[in-house]
Amino acid sequence: MEQLSLFGNTNDLTSPLASRMRPESLENYIGQKHLLGKGKVLRQILEKDQVSSMIFWGPPGVGKTTLARIIAHHTKAAFVDFSAVTSGIKEIKEIMKQAENDRMMGMKTIVFVDEIHRFNKAQQDAFLPFVEKGSIVLIGATTENPSFEVNSALLSRCKVFVLEALKKDDLVELLERTLTDRKGFGNNQVRMELSLIEVIAAFANGDARTALNTLEMAVLNGEMQSDGSIVVTKQTVEQCIGKKTLLYDKNGEEHYNLISALHKSMRNSDPNAAVYWLARMLEAGEDPLYVARRLVRFASEDIGMADSQALTVAVSAYQACHFNGMPECDVNLAHAVVYLSMAPKSNALYVGYGKAREDASHMLSEPVPLQIRNGVTELMRDLHYGEGYQYAHDNTEKITNMECLPDAVRDRKYYEPTTQGREAEVKARLEEIEEKKRQMK
Numbered sequence: 001m002e003q004l005s006l007f008g009n010t011n012d013l014t015s016p017l018a019s020r021m022r023p024e025s026l027e028n029y030i031g032q033k034h035l036l037g038k039g040k041v042l043r044q045i046l047e048k049d050q051v052s053s054m055i056f057w058g059p060p061g062v063g064k065t066t067l068a069r070i071i072a073h074h075t076k077a078a079f080v081d082f083s084a085v086t087s088g089i090k091e092i093k094e095i096m097k098q099a100e101n102d103r104m105m106g107m108k109t110i111v112f113v114d115e116i117h118r119f120n121k122a123q124q125d126a127f128l129p130f131v132e133k134g135s136i137v138l139i140g141a142t143t144e145n146p147s148f149e150v151n152s153a154l155l156s157r158c159k160v161f162v163l164e165a166l167k168k169d170d171l172v173e174l175l176e177r178t179l180t181d182r183k184g185f186g187n188n189q190v191r192m193e194l195s196l197i198e199v200i201a202a203f204a205n206g207d208a209r210t211a212l213n214t215l216e217m218a219v220l221n222g223e224m225q226s227d228g229s230i231v232v233t234k235q236t237v238e239q240c241i242g243k244k245t246l247l248y249d250k251n252g253e254e255h256y257n258l259i260s261a262l263h264k265s266m267r268n269s270d271p272n273a274a275v276y277w278l279a280r281m282l283e284a285g286e287d288p289l290y291v292a293r294r295l296v297r298f299a300s301e302d303i304g305m306a307d308s309q310a311l312t313v314a315v316s317a318y319q320a321c322h323f324n325g326m327p328e329c330d331v332n333l334a335h336a337v338v339y340l341s342m343a344p345k346s347n348a349l350y351v352g353y354g355k356a357r358e359d360a361s362h363m364l365s366e367p368v369p370l371q372i373r374n375g376v377t378e379l380m381r382d383l384h385y386g387e388g389y390q391y392a393h394d395n396t397e398k399i400t401n402m403e404c405l406p407d408a409v410r411d412r413k414y415y416e417p418t419t420q421g422r423e424a425e426v427k428a429r430l431e432e433i434e435e436k437k438r439q440m441k
Contacts, residue, residue: 017216018209020183021174022066029070030174030208031063031166042161046074053131053138055116055146055155058163061207064141067163068112071139077108083115092126100135109136116140117149124151131157165206165325168287172201174208175215189229190219196237202285203241205326214240258286259294262337267302271341278337279330288329292318295336306346306421313339344421352415359409366406399433401440 023029026036026046035042045051051071056064072079080095099109111127113119130136131154138158142149146160166174175197178184200218204211217240222230258281265273281291292314299314317336321329375385390400403410417427 016213017178017184018212021178021181021212022069024070024073026070026074029063029066031170032067032163034164035161046071049075051075051077051110051137052159053136053157054159054161055140055142055150056161056163057142057144057146059165059206060143061204061209061211062163062166063208064163065112065114068110068139068141072110072112075108075110077110077137078102080109080111082111082113089123089126092123096126096130096135099130100133103135111136111138113138113140115142117142117144117146121151124154128154128157166204166208167206168198168201171204171206171208171211172197175201175211178212178215185219188219189227190222190232191229192218192222192232193234196232196234199237199285200241255286258284259291262291263294263298263302266298266337266341267345269341269345271338274337274341275334278333282326282330282333288321288326288333289318291333292321292336295333295340298340301350302345302347303340303343303421304346304349304423305417305426306344306423308422310340310343344423346418346420346423348415348417348423355412356414359412363406363408366408369403369406371402372404397436399436399440401437 026043029036032042034040037043051074056067058064069079078099080099082092082095095111099111102109116124127136127138131138138154140146140150140158146155150158172194179190179192180186196218197215200211200214203214218232218237219230221236221240222232223236224230258277262274262277262281265277278291282288295314296311296318299310303310313336317329317332320332323329324332370384371386371388371390373380373385375381375387380386388402390402392398392400405412415430417423417430419427
């Protein structure tokens with residue numbers, strides 16, 4: 001337990017970089033736009049000074065503690081920093097007594113509990129009466145689901161805000177600011193290519209603390225030049241993150257070359273090549289969600305009805321990337337890539353939609369046939385809307401010979417199934433349907 005000034009001495013250049021660069025206002029706070037953007041719920045709470053007890057749930061290094069301190073500063077409250085690891089019920093009661101006295105004097109106290117999920121039930125219950133009376137505003141931070149880790153009685157008195165892992169662009173912004181900010185390395189002349197900053201941002205995987213610690217290590221181990229400047233090289237960054245930085249420009253030709261190689265290897269049913277190109281992309285720092293989106297597209301474009309389960313596998317891989325993030329989601333993507341490589345292939349959906357799109361783009365004013373219009377008003381019915389409509393469920397075969405295409409494309413066939421995989425069954429079913437319609441005519 002520690003009662004602090006709001007931010008301590010952040011200008012002390014001997015303290016860790018992550019501590020020095022801790023923002024002191026919302027204007028300098030990076031990330032969490034879904035909560036703190038203009039008009040968003042948490043921003044409005046702060047602007048109206050209606051702060052109540054809350055819990056921040058999110059992965060490490062996304063700014064939970066920093067946000068709590070900014071809130072305390074914004075509301076001009078006393079800020080008490082609790083650690084669930086080192087504080088017990090005795091310490092809780094002591095600070096609650098002080099908070100109650102301060103409340104009587106008109107002073108608000110914010111108690112921040114880091115890793116609140118580590119408090120046992122008795123410790124959590126000790127906060128309850130003081131939260132209920134308003135003696136304190138409790139802000140808890142946790143990396144675990146509070147539904148399971150925080151007592152229901154305490155949880156019901158707190159608003160839960162979900163903090164998201166920082167995006168790569170957020171971390172790049174933070175690192176660039178650190179190199180120029182006097183609290184960071186602004187007093188030094190640090191020369192570092194943007195591509196190396198992006199490598200560190202990708203390596204940090206949404207964690208600002210990891211990003212800053214890695215940058216600090218890279219700068220401190222940079223090459224000192226005769227003019228006093230510091231050059232951070234690719235080799236230095238590789239040593240700090242413990243991995244090679246591969247040739248990869250996400251906005252250039254190599255980006256498209258590699259995704260093309262992955263796509264065409266899967267299309268060619270070559271799982272070894274596909275897994276290799278997947279690894280090339282991920283190890284170079286590609287966003288796994290980008291890869292996952294391409295797999296979702298591939299599942300319908302190159303497999304389609306030959307194995308409809310392919311789309312389910314691809315979407316599941318995308319969700320797994322959201323749940324796990326890198327590096328854990330690499331095997332989820334490998335699972336999907338191998339499945340898609342080995343699945344039977346059909347581009348019938350891709351070709352069929354292309355034909356339909358071409359016709360539709362040239363016939364945007366082609367009228368909908370009257371029989372399949374919805375005659376919901378008397379005027380519409382007078383104009384023969386819905387006249388001649390045949391309800392498929394009225395027939396034993398659940399099929400009618402009603403025409404659903406406009407006259408201009410009446411005889412066009414867009415979807416022509418192949419005999420690959422399960423699409424052979426689809427082809428047989430479609431032929432059966434077409435034959436029954438011919439017989440009805």
